[in-house]
Amino acid sequence: MASSAPVTYYARGVGGMHRTWLPLPEKKEDLMLSSTFWTTPRFTSVVLILGTLLFGSGAGLYLPIKDEKGSFIFGPPPREWLRLVFDHPGLRQGSTILLISGVVVTILGLAMFTSLLGDAGDRNFLQLGLIAFAFGAVLWVISLAFRLSIDLWAAQEMARTAAMPDYYVPLTRWTGVLFVIYTVLAFSALAAYGGAVLSTGVLPH
Amino acid sequence: MQHRTFWTERRFTGMTLLLGAVLFLVAAFTSVTDSKGTPVYSLPPREYLFVVFTHSTLWQWDNVLFISGTIVTILGLALLTTQFRDAGDRAFSSLGLLAFVLGAVLWIIYGAFRLSIDLWAAQEMARTAAIPDYYVPLTHWTQTLFIIHTILSFAALLAYGVALLTTRVLPHWVGWLTIVYALAGSGVLAYTHDFVPLLHYLLTIVMGILLLLPRYQIPAGGRREGEPSGVPTTSGQL
Numbered sequence: 001m002a003s004s005a006p007v008t009y010y011a012r013g014v015g016g017m018h019r020t021w022l023p024l025p026e027k028k029e030d031l032m033l034s035s036t037f038w039t040t041p042r043f044t045s046v047v048l049i050l051g052t053l054l055f056g057s058g059a060g061l062y063l064p065i066k067d068e069k070g071s072f073i074f075g076p077p078p079r080e081w082l083r084l085v086f087d088h089p090g091l092r093q094g095s096t097i098l099l100i101s102g103v104v105v106t107i108l109g110l111a112m113f114t115s116l117l118g119d120a121g122d123r124n125f126l127q128l129g130l131i132a133f134a135f136g137a138v139l140w141v142i143s144l145a146f147r148l149s150i151d152l153w154a155a156q157e158m159a160r161t162a163a164m165p166d167y168y169v170p171l172t173r174w175t176g177v178l179f180v181i182y183t184v185l186a187f188s189a190l191a192a193y194g195g196a197v198l199s200t201g202v203l204p205h
Numbered sequence: 206m207q208h209r210t211f212w213t214e215r216r217f218t219g220m221t222l223l224l225g226a227v228l229f230l231v232a233a234f235t236s237v238t239d240s241k242g243t244p245v246y247s248l249p250p251r252e253y254l255f256v257v258f259t260h261s262t263l264w265q266w267d268n269v270l271f272i273s274g275t276i277v278t279i280l281g282l283a284l285l286t287t288q289f290r291d292a293g294d295r296a297f298s299s300l301g302l303l304a305f306v307l308g309a310v311l312w313i314i315y316g317a318f319r320l321s322i323d324l325w326a327a328q329e330m331a332r333t334a335a336i337p338d339y340y341v342p343l344t345h346w347t348q349t350l351f352i353i354h355t356i357l358s359f360a361a362l363l364a365y366g367v368a369l370l371t372t373r374v375l376p377h378w379v380g381w382l383t384i385v386y387a388l389a390g391s392g393v394l395a396y397t398h399d400f401v402p403l404l405h406y407l408l409t410i411v412m413g414i415l416l417l418l419p420r421y422q423i424p425a426g427g428r429r430e431g432e433p434s435g436v437p438t439t440s441g442q443l
Contacts, residue, residue, distance in 0.1 A: 005347050057389065070328075123287060124214065124217065124284060126285070127283050127287060128280050128283060131279060131280065131283050131306070132276075133281070135276070135279065135306065135309070135310065138310050139310070139313065139314075142314070161217045161428070165341040166337065166338065166339060167324070167337075170321065170325040170326065170339070171322070172298065173321035173322065173324075173325055174317055174318055174321040177317035177320045177321045178313075178314070178317050181272065181313060181317065185275075185276070
């Protein structure tokens with residue numbers, strides 16, 4: 001989608017008070033984006049929404065995983081957690097894969113959003129926001145990969161031996177720290193994007 | 206903010222680089238030591254875990270500062286890369302940023318290990334008087350991550366050094382200094398299999414201070430005399 005010539009994706013509205021998304025100029029090499037509906041802003045919003053839906057679906061799939069008392073999987077202590085993992089391997093794997101997909105697609109959407117707002121003038125906040133989110137997302141994906149691998153392995157070990165592997169709890173603490181860093185970075189990224197939106201006026205303040 | 210006279214993009218970049226370096230250096234200079242003053246990083250596993258256990262709060266603060274310093278430095282380098290792109294450099298600064306970010310991910314994984322497994326293992330050792338079986342193999346893994354991080358940091362600095370030489374964002378001697386440091390550091394790492402990471406941040410301090418000076422600001426409405434007229438990029442993507 002990158003073009004060598006500068007392209008303006010928006011124009012000032014009447015009186016300069018509003019900015020209205022306009023279709024891209026005709027570019028034969030980019031048929032999808034040159035159609036009336038599939039403007040770059042719409043494509044960006046679809047990617048962002050898709051990322052959110054994937055992530056939400058992944059989170060939603062965790063909801064049916066409950067213990068006998070009706071507690072969600074994220075509440076119980078490690079031993080109970082591993083038992084639930086062992087009892088629901090498919091559901092849990094599917095939900096984790098959806099979470100990873102959601103994060104990756106959201107990064108793509110934010111990259112496109114960054115490009116759009118960059119065209120509107122702001123660069124620094126956007127660049128900081130994208131890097132912070134992508135950097136944090138790597139840590140989050142590592143944490144999720146742990147769920148897809150070590151969690152399953154430890155759950156099978158516990159089912160076989162009735163004892164939780166020694167290494168399991170320390171490793172969960174490690175990935176827990178990665179998750180905390182991801183969360184801080186994600187909030188920082190959103191704050192940077194908020195600053196960018198305020199400084200460009202492309203979206204409502 | 207950046208439209209005011211003082212807060213130019215370059216000064217903002219310089220301040221961010223300085224802040225990242227200061228956070229990292231504070232962590233380095235307040236590092237935990239044993240009773241003889243030996244830095245914890247030089248101790249064998251048993252003594253290492255004992256020192257971590259006895260100074261657990263300081264240990265956590267140090268590592269939070271290490272991680273914070275690294276993240277803020279990444280942001281500063283991202284802003285610096287924008288300056289290089291505007292000054293005509295297309296490839297080297299972007300490669301440098303990519304290498305540094307990749308290395309920083311490994312460094313932060315290592316930092317998270319210190320904040321979790323190290324503390325856990327230290328408590329286990331204090332309780333049982335034995336190092337947990339899993340601990341030493343995991344430290345070999347994280348040590349490998351640290352070496353890869355260091356190699357990537359030197360590669361990043363080398364790329365930034367070339368970017369400094371091909372533009373006029375900062376004086377060329379900074380570029381030469383960066384290149385010599387990266388090459389010399391790589392040699393030391395190859396010979397000793399270790400390198401003190403705080404030294405990287407002395408370079409970002411130099412760059413940060415220079416970016417604050419009036420002579421390195423872009424005059425309003427144009428670029429400095431003699432600077433290549435690269436087309437400013439419109440995206441903030443890596």
